[in-house]
Amino acid sequence: xxxxxxxxxxxxxxxxxxxxxxxxxxxxxxxxxxxxxxxxxxxxxxxxxxxxxxxxxxxxxxxxxxxxxxxxxxxxxxxxxxxxxxxxxxxxxxxxxxxxxxxxxxxxxxxxxxxxxxxxxxxxxxxxxxxxxxxxxxxxxxxxxxxxxxxxxxxxxxxxxxxxxxxxxxxxxxxxxxxxxxxxxxxxxxxxxxxxxxxxxxxxxxxxxxxxxxxxxxxxxxxxxxxxxxxxxxxxxxxxxxxxxxxxxxxxxxxxxxxxxxxxxxxxxxxxxxxxxxxxxxxxxxxxxxxxxxxxxxxxxxxxxxxxxxxxxxxxxxxxxxxxxxxxxxxxxxxxxxxxxxxxxxxxxxxxxxxxxxxxxxxxxxxxxxxxxxxxxxxxxxxxxxxxxxxxxxxxxxxxxxxxxxxxxxxxxxxxxxxxxxxxxxxxx
Ligand SMILES: Cc1ncc(COP(=O)(O)O)c(C=O)c1O
Numbered sequence: 001x002x003x004x005x006x007x008x009x010x011x012x013x014x015x016x017x018x019x020x021x022x023x024x025x026x027x028x029x030x031x032x033x034x035x036x037x038x039x040x041x042x043x044x045x046x047x048x049x050x051x052x053x054x055x056x057x058x059x060x061x062x063x064x065x066x067x068x069x070x071x072x073x074x075x076x077x078x079x080x081x082x083x084x085x086x087x088x089x090x091x092x093x094x095x096x097x098x099x100x101x102x103x104x105x106x107x108x109x110x111x112x113x114x115x116x117x118x119x120x121x122x123x124x125x126x127x128x129x130x131x132x133x134x135x136x137x138x139x140x141x142x143x144x145x146x147x148x149x150x151x152x153x154x155x156x157x158x159x160x161x162x163x164x165x166x167x168x169x170x171x172x173x174x175x176x177x178x179x180x181x182x183x184x185x186x187x188x189x190x191x192x193x194x195x196x197x198x199x200x201x202x203x204x205x206x207x208x209x210x211x212x213x214x215x216x217x218x219x220x221x222x223x224x225x226x227x228x229x230x231x232x233x234x235x236x237x238x239x240x241x242x243x244x245x246x247x248x249x250x251x252x253x254x255x256x257x258x259x260x261x262x263x264x265x266x267x268x269x270x271x272x273x274x275x276x277x278x279x280x281x282x283x284x285x286x287x288x289x290x291x292x293x294x295x296x297x298x299x300x301x302x303x304x305x306x307x308x309x310x311x312x313x314x315x316x317x318x319x320x321x322x323x324x325x326x327x328x329x330x331x332x333x334x335x336x337x338x339x340x341x342x343x344x345x346x347x348x349x350x351x352x353x354x355x356x357x358x359x360x361x362x363x364x365x366x367x368x369x370x371x372x373x374x375x376x377x378x379x380x381x382x383x384x385x386x387x388x389x390x391x392x393x394x395x396x397x398x399x400x401x402x403x404x405x406x407x408x409x410x411x412x413x414x415x416x417x418x419x420x421x422x423x424x425x426x427x428x429x
Pocket of ligand 1: 117118145238240
């Protein structure tokens with residue numbers, strides 16, 4: 001496709017035909033200001049704008065691209081599938097292979113159902129939990145985002161970060177949602193004691209990564225799971241971001257804690273639309289057509305997506321990508337923190353696996369939205385635009401995390417450090 005118009009012109013055109021000019025809110029640059037960059041191409045660690053400028057990309061499509069953009073092995077699998085079948089709406093061996101791969105790698109994943117997005121995966125997992133328990137309430141955590149499922153649009157993060165209470169108009173069933181603060185065992189125990197019998201499931205991102213990176217203590221998650229089990233409440237880990245990224249078995253594997261149900265998205269589809277929910281067979285057997293919990297989808301388990309996902313996961317496993325990226329990211333985060341200090345900026349970098357979050361320095365780890373410093377958003381918009389000028393594209397919000405991919409070689413990361421150090425000039429105290 002020929003694209004000779006500038007980002008500004010394309011955005012003007014887009015504003016006329018799409019709400020806010022975008023198809024997902026964070027893309028609109030609302031929280032950093034300015035006009036969104038229109039990108040024409042992606043390759044490895046880079047995005048190229050319609051104007052022909054190349055940027056080192058740490059947004060990585062908000063997480064799916066663990067191998068980087070257009071990885072050649074994933075591309076080969078997709079090209080082969082394009083010549084074989086696109087969507088057949090019938091049984092096929094391609095999703096079977098991915099399902100067998102996933103269930104052979106994740107011990108508590110005894111059965112899995114593929115859908116087309118993380119949101120769908122969450123929506124379906126919640127329905128299974130309600131079907132399994134006959135209860136209606138769902139407990140979620142302040143600062144965890146679970147997609148745009150109606151009942152989950154309370155105290156969420158991502159594009160909604162910063163809003164209070166029920167975050168969306170047009171939502172009628174959020175009254176079934178209870179919200180607890182992260183990292184607060186007493187508050188959680190109180191909710192369990194008072195409402196435990198009504199709660200079908202507790203859902204959480206075991207690595208909350210949509211409202212900054214709010215790394216939880218293993219003790220908190222373990223106590224939460226034990227408390228839920230005492231009250232007959234199902235535990236759903238939402239691993240749409242952390243799954244197959246922070247550990248081959250997701251955050252569950254990293255923590256050595258098994259949920260009853262799990263949701264996946266992003267990495268599992270290798271950059272194509274795919275989500276999954278799964279868990280213990282006794283719960284998954286409730287899903288139609290085995291059981292009474294209805295769930296279906298025209299494009300579910302799309303072969304292009306499942307082939308891309310499997311090619312991604314196999315390559316990552318073969319090369320030890322997850323483990324190598326964890327080390328690379330830890331070094332990058334430490335180096336970037338040091339560069340901030342060198343530039344006279346009182347900012348730092350939190351990280352876990354290949355995920356990092358840039359934020360103002362605080363004296364203790366930020367584990368819940370209550371720990372946010374007053375100046376959290378602070379100068380991020382200025383820094384974002386300074387980074388863009390220096391050739392680095394971060395996700396356009398102070399609350400979004402960054403992703404290091406296999407394509408971010410040490411040389412590219414070194415270049416990014418130099419660029420971000422220069423950008424940090426705008427953060428000088
Ligand atoms: C933890 C988590 N759950 C669910 C979702 C929703 O996934 P999707 O955007 O594919 O619908 C996201 C998306 O960012 C997510 O991070």
